[in-house]
Amino acid sequence: MITEIIIYLGLALIGLGAVADLIASIGMHRFKNFYLRLHATTVGTIWGAVFPIIGASIIAFVYEPLGQYRYLMGGAGLITALIIMLLAPAGSHALARAIHKAGIAKVVPCVHDELNPEMCGEK
């Protein structure tokens, strides 16, 4: 009973991750500039990678055909999800700050840029 609930929950998380991943990859092509594409990356990272990994890990805890190593797979999967959840925002933040500071990607469309008004492209 509890095993089936956990398996259905994990499969639902994997499906949610697949759909969110597809939406994020479409957004990667439809958004206009680098700073907007950062949003698509975040959707694809947290919804598209962390949640499916958590789903696969909780399935692995109760999935008999994996054999005696299933606890290793579940535990290491949860650690991977934690690592991605902590490191992905930090990396994206550092990258966005460096790109803006180096003046590589202009902010288009722009309302107001307080950090560096010259980076503001057309409205």
Place this chain on the structure above:
Amino acid sequence: MDLVQSVILVFLPLYLTAIILYLIRAIKGPTIGDQVLAIDSMTYDLAALLIILGLFFKEPILIVTAIPLALWIYSLDIYIAKYLDRGEMGG
């Protein structure tokens, strides 16, 4: 083929389509920032896909490959950011 395998088989094409779309953006991205972002997303997806394939093929040892992938892509982010910031690598 049991329930877990058949459901995973339904969702695998979505992940593969997403990875191909990210790859297109990584190849043609107008600035280096877009390319790094696309490679970021692609690699995190690949880590998730490897764990899901570990369930699909019933091979728990595939989990070992996912943690270095996540750490490697973070180091790529930090190195590119540091190079753009100060014009130097490492240190």
